[in-house]
Amino acid sequence: MIFQPAALALLLASSLNALGLAAAGLFALRMLRHWNPDVGSEAQIALERRTHLVSTLVVLSLLLSLPMLALFTHTADAMAPFFAGAMCAVGSLQANAWGLPALWVMLAGFFLAAAWLVLHRLDTRGWDQPLLLAKYRLLLLLAPLALAQAALLWLYFGGLKAEVITSCCGSLFGPAATGAQAELSALPEAIARPLFFVTLTPTLAAGAVFLARGRLGRVFGMLAGLNFLVALAAIVAFFAPHIYEQPHHHCPFCLLQAEHGYAGWLLYPLLFLGTAAGLGAGLAAGVRAASLQAEAPRLAAALARIAVAALAAFGAAVSFYLWRSNLVM
Amino acid sequence: MIELVGVGKTFNPGRDNEFHAVREVSLSIEAGRVTALRGPSGSGKTTLLGLIGGLTRPSVGRVRLQGRDISALPERFLTALRRDTFGFVFQQFQLIRDLSVLDNVMLPAVPTGRPHADIRTRALRLLDEVGLGRRAAARVQWLSGGEAQRAAIARALINDPPVILADEPTAHLDNVLSRQILEILADLRRRGRTLVIASHDPLVFETDLVERVIDLRDGRVLTVHDRSTVPMDKSACRP
Amino acid sequence: MNAWIERQRGLIDTTVANLRRRKARNLGLFMAYVLLVFLLASVVLFGDGMRREARLLLEGAPELVVQRLTAGRHDLMPAQWLQRIAGLRGVAAVEGRLWGYHHDAAVGANLTLQVPKEAAPAAGRVHLGATLARLRGLAPGDVLSLRDHAGQPHAFVVEALLDSRSELVSADLVLLGEADFRAFFGIAAGLYTDAALRVVNPLETRTVAEKVLARLPATRVISREEMRRTYDAVFNWRQGLPLMALSVLLAAFALLAWDKASGLSAEERREIGILKALGWDSGDVLAMKLWEGALLSLLAFLLGYTLAWLHVFYAGAPLFEPVLKGWSVLYPRFALAPEVDSSRIVSLALLTVLPYVAATLVPVWRAATLDPDAVMRE
Numbered sequence: 001m002i003f004q005p006a007a008l009a010l011l012l013a014s015s016l017n018a019l020g021l022a023a024a025g026l027f028a029l030r031m032l033r034h035w036n037p038d039v040g041s042e043a044q045i046a047l048e049r050r051t052h053l054v055s056t057l058v059v060l061s062l063l064l065s066l067p068m069l070a071l072f073t074h075t076a077d078a079m080a081p082f083f084a085g086a087m088c089a090v091g092s093l094q095a096n097a098w099g100l101p102a103l104w105v106m107l108a109g110f111f112l113a114a115a116w117l118v119l120h121r122l123d124t125r126g127w128d129q130p131l132l133l134a135k136y137r138l139l140l141l142l143a144p145l146a147l148a149q150a151a152l153l154w155l156y157f158g159g160l161k162a163e164v165i166t167s168c169c170g171s172l173f174g175p176a177a178t179g180a181q182a183e184l185s186a187l188p189e190a191i192a193r194p195l196f197f198v199t200l201t202p203t204l205a206a207g208a209v210f211l212a213r214g215r216l217g218r219v220f221g222m223l224a225g226l227n228f229l230v231a232l233a234a235i236v237a238f239f240a241p242h243i244y245e246q247p248h249h250h251c252p253f254c255l256l257q258a259e260h261g262y263a264g265w266l267l268y269p270l271l272f273l274g275t276a277a278g279l280g281a282g283l284a285a286g287v288r289a290a291s292l293q294a295e296a297p298r299l300a301a302a303l304a305r306i307a308v309a310a311l312a313a314f315g316a317a318v319s320f321y322l323w324r325s326n327l328v329m
Numbered sequence: 330m331i332e333l334v335g336v337g338k339t340f341n342p343g344r345d346n347e348f349h350a351v352r353e354v355s356l357s358i359e360a361g362r363v364t365a366l367r368g369p370s371g372s373g374k375t376t377l378l379g380l381i382g383g384l385t386r387p388s389v390g391r392v393r394l395q396g397r398d399i400s401a402l403p404e405r406f407l408t409a410l411r412r413d414t415f416g417f418v419f420q421q422f423q424l425i426r427d428l429s430v431l432d433n434v435m436l437p438a439v440p441t442g443r444p445h446a447d448i449r450t451r452a453l454r455l456l457d458e459v460g461l462g463r464r465a466a467a468r469v470q471w472l473s474g475g476e477a478q479r480a481a482i483a484r485a486l487i488n489d490p491p492v493i494l495a496d497e498p499t500a501h502l503d504n505v506l507s508r509q510i511l512e513i514l515a516d517l518r519r520r521g522r523t524l525v526i527a528s529h530d531p532l533v534f535e536t537d538l539v540e541r542v543i544d545l546r547d548g549r550v551l552t553v554h555d556r557s558t559v560p561m562d563k564s565a566c567r568p
Numbered sequence: 569m570n571a572w573i574e575r576q577r578g579l580i581d582t583t584v585a586n587l588r589r590r591k592a593r594n595l596g597l598f599m600a601y602v603l604l605v606f607l608l609a610s611v612v613l614f615g616d617g618m619r620r621e622a623r624l625l626l627e628g629a630p631e632l633v634v635q636r637l638t639a640g641r642h643d644l645m646p647a648q649w650l651q652r653i654a655g656l657r658g659v660a661a662v663e664g665r666l667w668g669y670h671h672d673a674a675v676g677a678n679l680t681l682q683v684p685k686e687a688a689p690a691a692g693r694v695h696l697g698a699t700l701a702r703l704r705g706l707a708p709g710d711v712l713s714l715r716d717h718a719g720q721p722h723a724f725v726v727e728a729l730l731d732s733r734s735e736l737v738s739a740d741l742v743l744l745g746e747a748d749f750r751a752f753f754g755i756a757a758g759l760y761t762d763a764a765l766r767v768v769n770p771l772e773t774r775t776v777a778e779k780v781l782a783r784l785p786a787t788r789v790i791s792r793e794e795m796r797r798t799y800d801a802v803f804n805w806r807q808g809l810p811l812m813a814l815s816v817l818l819a820a821f822a823l824l825a826w827d828k829a830s831g832l833s834a835e836e837r838r839e840i841g842i843l844k845a846l847g848w849d850s851g852d853v854l855a856m857k858l859w860e861g862a863l864l865s866l867l868a869f870l871l872g873y874t875l876a877w878l879h880v881f882y883a884g885a886p887l888f889e890p891v892l893k894g895w896s897v898l899y900p901r902f903a904l905a906p907e908v909d910s911s912r913i914v915s916l917a918l919l920t921v922l923p924y925v926a927a928t929l930v931p932v933w934r935a936a937t938l939d940p941d942a943v944m945r946e
Contacts, residue, residue, distance in 0.1 A: 003804050003807065003812070004808070005612045005919065006911060008811060008915070009914070009915035009918035012919060019926075020929075044401070044403075045386075045939075048403060049850065052936070053929075053930070060929075064922075070914070071911055071914050071915065074911045075911065078911070082800070384845055384941060404850060407849075408844075408852075417845055417846065419845070423842045423845070426589075427590075428589065432585060436843065437846040437848075439852070440578070440579075441575070442570075442572060442574045445578060448578075488847070
């Protein structure tokens with residue numbers, strides 16, 4: 001199992017990622033411990049120099065996280081035939097205890113890296129580097145996350161045995177299951193559908209208000225985060241069955257398969273992009289440093305534009321699929 | 330416009346080869362005038378020029394540009410400021426081999442994010458002005474000394490900086506070529522730019538290009554004459 | 569936003585100009601890079617192609633194969649057993665198969681003799697696989713002589729050759745009629761080599777297998793799924809082994825890249841100093857150098873992948889046949905069907921580009937953060 005090219009690639013990527021961010025984290029630790037605002041010119045130059053390396057590492061990490069997420073889900077999906085009882089990625093990921101946690105950690109890492117880059121971009125635009133400490137503190141969160149990601153992936157691939165009988169998404173998301181996922185699946189459409197739109201609409205509205213008048217920036221960020229969770233829940237609860245045209249099939253991963261028109265590959269990237277940009281916009285809008293008075297709102301606006309566009313497209317795509325679906329629940 | 334207060338620069342501090350290139354220099358450069366730093370080799374002219382232009386940070390003291398302290402700015406800001414304020418002409422031309430003259434001239438403008446077409450147009454115009462219009466596509470290593478120096482001046486002007494800093498601009502040139510270069514510099518002065526020239530070439534001081542002379546020795550300022558009020562004293566021009 | 573795009577464009581222009589003028593310097597590393605991508609991609613593409621072929625072949629295979637076991641070893645199956653299996657619910661059809669191995673001393677290989685389900689050759693005639701025909705120098709009309717179970721020579725007339733497109737399966741195949749088969753191997757009527765089953769509902773295969781075992785305990789039941797998984801596992805393993813071996817090459821390449829990135833010539837250091845003096849900050853120089861790496865990687869990957877593609881799908885992958893097909897005398901000639909798999913491309917890209925980036929990141933950063941003054945004074 002572990003010899004597959006995809007597995008080798010993921011293990012290599014996550015290991016290098018962990019190595020890089022761990023080194024950055026160590027640097028952050030040292031720096032925070034010896035931080036002195038009246039730092040001399042030589043030390044300041046050295047710090048600037050190191051920061052270039054750190055920021056490059058985080059950019060690479062962010063760039064890497066996207067193909068890694070895609071490759072991981074694709075590989076899990078492709079491996080499903082190997083596991084008795086698995087029909088899609090969920091089955092493969094459940095073949096041992098490490099698969100799903102690895103996925104969550106990857107997602108978390110993606111959003112945190114995006115947030116870090118927003119902070120970094122603003123920090124370098126302020127002549128007194130106002131966000132330096134915040135930035136390096138966030139790095140102390142990114143580093144262990146990267147290590148956890150690598151560890152989980154190693155444990156997952158290393159622990160895979162093809163003869164294991166695992167459960168398919170039906171047992172996780174189906175009517176007879178228990179647990180949070182099952183609760184979500186059981187949510188009746190009459191509640192889930194309005195909930196989805198009732199969350200998306202104010203989010204888009206807050207974004208529009210922010211772009212037009214520069215207010216509600218932080219609210220927009222928070223709504224973007226909330227919207228992400230609600231959207232995922234909604235996909236499980238009512239959207240997925242409409243795509244599959246099967247009232248009991250709630251799996252969010254089967255969307256990625258060819259037989260459903262690769263719908264997942266359109267929807268998820270839009271959702272992730274929109275959420276990351278929205279969170280970034282909220283973050284930038286909340287920056288109050290004097291030296292960033294002009295720059296922070298500008299960045300926040302640019303990110304908000306991306307977020308609103310992506311989330312609107314997401315909403316439109318969802319609506320389109322729902323309209324096209326022949327299922328009546 | 331540019332003010333140095335108690336500025337000193339030490340290389341390799343605390344080590345065996347510690348070297349004080351500049352010591353306790355306080356001076357100010359006025360806008361729109363030509364100031365020359367004069368002194369023998371090793372007097373700290375090049376280092377001082379670098380300090381004025383924000384190329385190096387002082388070990389002690391402060392450098393102020395239009396009232397703003399730039400000694401402790403983060404590199405990003407300092408570089409952006411330097412790009413917009415200063416144009417450098419170096420001692421050894423310092424053009425990049427195997428690139429065309431045009432590419433070399435456009436280099437300082439790349440990080441500014443200005444549209445490529447604009448930069449190119451401006452670069453061609455500058456090359457015309459210094460008489461290198463025909464040589465735009467030539468590789469720089471094929472240029473003669475005078476041509477290379479003119480290309481370097483065009484390069485220094487690409488971002489339209491108000492201040493030009495020239496380190497020994499006539500160093501590798503014969504009299505005729507030197508006068509050509511000095512004429513170009515004089516033209517820049519006429520158009521309102523500030524010039525700071527470091528040189529020990531008597532030819533530079535023979536013309537009335539230089540309006541203020543700062544004499545240096547061993548990294549310290551000896552004298553400062555304002556030539557527009559004091560008649561030219563040829564005896565001071567010693568190589 | 570526009571300024572950012574223009575800046576990247578300017579940086580890329582400068583990078584391209586730099587790569588162009590320092591061709592010789594980068595050539596060695598570039599070729600090593602291309603070679604690395606080529607080897608890795610060849611292994612992956614070939615293994616994938618083989619896996620796909622196996623999958624396609626297995627599609628025609630019976631869902632279940634039942635073999636009689638006596639004292640744990642494969643034994644011939646009586647016809648009555650076929651009736652008993654046919655009576656089980658869920659079994660759509662049962663068919664007794666006749667096939668066996670024969671060691672042909674002339675070519676030093678094991679041949680598979682089989683009676684096909686339909687269009688069996690007439691008495692005294694055989695159909696040969698193209699590889700065998702090539703090895704023995706036989707064409708339709710020639711005579712193939714083999715010694716039977718009693719050591720008596722049998723002469724078969726080669727009636728036809730099997731389609732060369734199926735060479736992968738039919739390399740060692742000799743098709744003959746039932747009577748000839750039974751006479752050759754000395755197998756009485758009413759006995760079969762094994763039984764091939766078709767099930768009514770493919771999802772119930774496992775259940776049917778269990779029923780067969782319950783009714784006929786002295787058998788083993790092989791499912792197509794198991795065969796598929798076994799082939800997949802074998803090809804995975806066979807693919808993984810060269811990949812692991814190539815990881816040594818990968819490490820060597822990373823070392824080469826690191827060495828080259830660290831060893832800046834005096835000229836290069838001077839140029840970075842000039843750029844910084846002209847108004848490029850460390851971030852700009854770093855970005856330019858990263859673009860350099862990116863462009864180099866992109867070109868090397870495209871070239872290496874294309875060459876691997878041609879190597880595997882059009883040239884028959886001469887480099888890898890032994891490892892991936894297993895050791896055997898009969899090498900069929902076949903062409904693998906090309907297929908683009910985006911996840912494979914991503915995997916290959918990660919496996920080749922990441923080591924390069926990891927190896928060159930720190931040296932490139934060091935170069936980009938050089939103090940211009942220190943460099944200019946050299």
